[in-house]
Amino acid sequence: MPRHITAVALLLGTTSIALGQDAGEGLTLDPIILRAGTEKVASSVPQSVSVIEAEELNEIAAGNIGDVLAQVPGVAGVGSSSFFGQGFNIRGFGSDEAAAGEAGIIQLIDGEKKYYQSYRQGSFFAEPEFIGRVEVLRGPSAATLYGVGALGGVIAVETIDASDIIPEGQNSGGRVKLGYSSNPDSVVGSVMWGWRPAQDFEALAAFAYRTIGETEDADGNRLVRSNSDTPNMLLKARKTFGDQYIEASYLHLEAEGDDQDFNQLEGSQVGLFPGFPGWGVGDILTRDQTARLEWGWNPQDNRLIDATVTLSYTNTIKDVQQGDKPDEPIIDSLLGRRDYALAKLKAQNVMDLSGAGYSHYLTIGAETYKQDRSSSGYSASHPEGYTRSQSVFAWSELEWNRLTINTGLRYERQKTEPKDSAMLEDKLGDGKLNAEALEPQIGLMYRLTDNWSVFGSAALVNRVPTVDELYDSHMGGAPSPNLKEEKGKNIEIGVSYRAGDLFAAGDEAAMKLTLFRNHIDDMIVRTGLPAPTPAYENIDRAYLRGGELEASYRSGPWNIGAAISVVNGRNQDGEDLNTLPNNRLVLSASWQATSSWKFGMRSTLAASRDKPVSATNPAGEDRAGFGTHDIYAIWTPDQGALQGVEVNFGIDNVTNKDYTPATYLLGPAAGRNFKISLSRTF
Template identity: 75%
Template sequence: MRRPITALALLLGTTTLAMAQDDTRPITLDPIVLRAGTEKVASSVPQSVSVVEAEELNEISPGNIGDVLEQVPGVAGVGSSSFFGQGFNIRGFGSSGTAASEAGIVQLIDGEKKYFESYRQGSLFVEPDFLKRVEVLRGPSAATLYGSGALGGVIAMETIDPGDLIPEGASSGGRVKLGYASNPDTAFGSVAWGWRPAEDFEALAAFAYRKLGESEDVDGETIVRSNSDTPNLLLKARRTFGDHYVEASYQHLEARGDDQDFNQLDGPQIGLFPGFTGWGVGDILTRDQVARLEWGWNPADNRLIDATVTLSYTNTIKDVQQGDVADEPISPTLLGRRDYALWKLRAQNVMDLSGTGYSHYLTIGAETFRQDRSSTSLSTSHPEGYTKSAAVFAWSELEWGRVTVNSGLRYERQKTEPKESVTATDDRVESESVEPQVGVMYRLNDDWSVFGSLAFVNRLPTVDELYDSRGDGRGGAGAPSPDLKDEKGKNIEIGVSYRGNDIFRSGDEAAMKLTLFRNHIDDMIVRTNMPAPTPSYTNIDRAYLRGGELEANYMTGDWEFGAALSVVNGRDQDGEILDTLPNNRVVLSAAWQASDEWKIGMRSILADGREKPVSALNREGTDRAGFGVHDIYAIWTPQHGALKGMEVNMGIDNVTNREYVPATYVTGPAPGRNFKLSLSKTF
């Protein structure tokens, strides 16, 4: 059975073997792309995408999802190194340190949308040890399949399956792992086991535990206190019945923190403005759940049917209570439980319409969801409300000769209404979105291709943006904003890709992809930070984002080199610089397979400075300086004797202990040097 459609993939640093349909030359640096139809290689798809697969995840040895994504061009972390302070920015869209800004990026885990917004909290809580693949599609080209409003792009995460743990020819298998990191202070352990007693049934159970402490700057001063015990559970089972299958999975993260910083994005921030004593510390529960049940049907004798129906439930909860530090209280308006419960039903079918001389796969589908945003305390920073949505979509993949055409259309209708606790307004808001897109690639020869794409996206306002009346956080509360218009984005991309071998010497290989983009946004939603009667949010007429990404990789012998460049600039209709822009940067990597047992590597991030405009969060208009940060690692995998199957992973992040503040951080700084060590054993 073919796999469901995911975000497209372009990988730097993999060793996956891939071959184009019309070219039998092996190119190990150009990975297989997961598509609705037959597998393709990344250089043959007309979108700007990246993927981090299992081998690179192992080399990074991440302590949180931010460690994974900081290597991806166009993606910037927002907040801190805290496990609970993860927010993201893609091409200038996404989290900027305030609630609701997460809406510009679609975050998925095993295809299910993860969305959480609460004042000064992170937006994504994921156990990285359960991940086997993370794909990032930059720009709005994934909106057809994954939902309206993906102006920044899509982060799609996949968790391990039983087949990833079971050795070939065996009926079961697993791994155990222990780890330590110095900054943030972390102790870690996990066990995962896969079972396949028969060809028609397989199951997986995995448990991970993290004890989290504090993050420190280069001088050893505490940045963020994440003090918590964090157990995580993953369960999966799949049963096949001829042409049908049923699959169920459940993920559960539950973290309990004592005297944990309320503001996990920036820490206490004492003195942020005159008289401010900090955000306080509390006893905080973070709970994240993903449950899904899927039925699939793919009859071998009917290529027009490859159908799936998925029912899912996700919920993210933050329960904040006062801590034991009397001189660091949390504001009463920020206490209590806040959560998002999301029920979703999705159905889709992939039809193989291929004929002589061409391949054509058409996906049609529909989905509906209901999101319940609730709070146990009355707080203008977290207004309660319901969001209901229904959508239909179609996605086409056509390949004919040297030409590939991908096109899609999505229609979505959304209804948002406040709960009775929102007393400033009872306005219900109904919106609709029509989102067409098309991408074309032309293969000039066996090595070179050119491509271009055009996508139109509408981002519908969120509950927070419509009904928030917090204002500037210093006593002035803005009015609700039920008259907000939808954000309307038009994204244009052009690019060129290359893949080849025997370039400088026999047996060497190279892969490269360059993408240039221009995103024009009408009615961009921004916070006013003004007291009532001014609305908390308003639309600005226009904003423009322009830039590009270059990804390149070269392998020769036992050496592999990678480079990723990302540049983005943006202004509003008055020519003012947008305050959500990340650093322009280059990511360099090198790895040496010194022997069958040893692999040694390094990664460097070289970032340009960024001019920062005056805003409510950057009242001085302080610019952010450029920086260079370097990581090193070594992996030992014994191949003989009693230690066979064991792996020792050693690394140092920020090896020079460089002090720096990324442009997307509200304050800073980023963490100082981090020593990390892990030991794992497969069985």
């Protein structure tokens, strides 16, 4: 089944390491990606993307979406290791202190935009059992197809398809699984079934039930109580009618937590400041829904038509009520239901304009959506408002001899307006914001030799302020309806290398170096000051620069990877930005010892990070460097009565390291975690 069109580049060292040549030349590590109607190896395009596919997802054995992304260079977790406290940072964009950073990352599930921000909560909820593939585009280059404002990048999660479950040559198949992890204390069970009664129809039904308890730090102290039962469901069906198809899907996550910490980022934090009773515990419902209906038409006798039209609806809610512990109440202003509902219509067409000696694919499209942010509680802590958007875009991919040229242009109009409940002062007027964004992008790659390539890209990005930034007036600060859009200028240059048969017959190696610089005018930051000072303001400019060096090598049963990611950023006064992640080195190795046994390890070595004084770090405390190590073993008997069984055992943070990533607001990360799962395919 075709995947969503995406711009991808060389796969990085700690995921499936990318390298390869043209199809048929024997190298296997470079993944095949569907790009604008034609399959290409990932390393043949000039943008920077990591791809995590089924094999790597199985090795990670994730308990939450953060586990999946933890090994991707340039990406760091924001918030906590809690299932309900997940947020992300890409190259210095992303922070729960200021929605500006998080809004600079586009988060997608099956191509549909997901964005949720509520005080002391996570922003992205996903059932790991349903994830079939993840692509992370670092930086704004080639984000034309996804939306404006991707200063940090794009996280695109694809759920499993029926074809991922049905064995080759069969018309149906399934998988059952039972797993346990110690930190957080959780159990998961899942069952999936794929059905293909005919070549023109297939369907998938997947169910997962997850219980999530407490997370502890390295000293055994309680960090976060999730205390949830989480039944989740994924349904898909696809029917083909000659050159056309219709596809429908529905994804549902439902978590009911009793006496769950309201603060899923740092836990209760009793005594955080003198007299503070803690954030309290409550009965909290988390619900995330994604519904899609897509029609496609690709006549074989017309290269100018490969069209899709998608109608979708997504909604993410949190409903917070007082729990059963009267000594741990939640502040009344934080109670109630908060949600984001988004209805979207998108149409696009891919034209094959290739000719003698060159290939050229042109994608054109249009999109419109309406987002409704609502709250049943105190509106100042979660201001209500509408965001309406209309956009058109074009994306060109041209390959001629040794040169690849990718260009994109997206134009978007947004209208943001508060609901009557928003607490705006009279002098601020109606608070409506009408904004336009025009984003041109270009990427070039030139193959110097069969092994060496150089590449570069440039992009202009405009990010429109969010409802939260415009109208938030909770915990100090007045609404900020006069904010200006952020304007980013991103430049990347790099060099890549790929080859085979270097030290032994059949071995494969790859290396890629990427350097980037992102200049942001009118960057939006939280002031941390009381009213009448606005809660958010524009600073004149900020600078983010850094690089990523990735290398990988495979020989026989061994697969080895390494990646270094470095990012630094300052504002116009030369002060460090508060959203910078740790500079780090990630190492990975796996050994296919026999046809049934596979062993592996992953290590993260992070440098310390100086932290400036901010609203959440008034003392300006720095974050120390750290090193963590994960190991795993997978047993898959390939014959006899146990064929189709898999036992997956792993230990995260083997040394039980006590550490706090630079992108966490407060509090340590989780301590050692033992995990084991048993699955059977049939």
